[in-house]
Amino acid sequence: MVTTLTYDDYYAAEFKDEFATAVQIWNAAVSNVQIVKAQPGQRVNIRIYADNNWPRATLGPIRSTGSGSVWMGRTAVNQGYNVVRIATHELGHSLGLPDRRTGLCSDLMSGSSAPVSCSNAQPSAAERDQVQRNYSGFFGTKLDAKPTVITDSAGK
Ligand SMILES: [Zn+2]
Secondary structure, three states: OOEEEEEEEEEOHHHHHHHHHHHHHHHHHOOOEEEEEOOOOOOOOEEEEEEOOOOEEEOOOOOOOOOEEEEEEHHHHHOOOOHHHHHHHHHHHHOOOOOOOOOOOOOHHHHHHOOOOOOOOOOOHHHHHHHHHHOOOOOOOOOOOOOOEEEOOOOO
16 A cells, blocks of 8 residues: 655745655655645645755654654755755655765765765665655554654764
8 A cells, every 4th residue: 555645845945846856756766655745725744844954854754644844954055965865865754764874975864974065866775675664564553752853964
C-alpha cells in the first residue's frame, strides 16, 4: 500500500520551485510513499517554511495521519549550499532519514558535511532503501508524542 503525503508550500517564499523539484526527485526514487501538493481544504502532512536560520525539519517517517514541518534556512543558502540538495535532504528527514555526516557528496543525508560545492540532490541506494522500509508493510498510528526537529547547521 502506497502512503500519500501532502505538502503545502504557501510559506516557502522564493523556494517553491526547488521544493517542487525535490518532491519530484523523491517520488521518482521511491514507490512506497509519494508526496503530492495539498489541495485547498485537504489535510497537510508536510508544511514548508522559509526563514533566515539553518535548514531543519521534523524527523519522520511522517504518516498520512501525522504532520511535520520543513524549513529552508537562508543561512545555508547564503553560504552557497545547493538549494535543491537542501530541500531534498530536509524532505529526507520528513521521510524518516536521520543525518549521516559521512562527508560524501553521493550521500544526500551527509548534509553540510559534504563540500559546499556539492550539488547532488539524489538519495543514495541505501537512503532509498531505508525510506522504502520506513513505508513498507503495516504500521499503526504510532506517533511521537514530541516530534524531534533536526537542525542542519554547518560544522556541527
Ligand atoms: Zn539534516
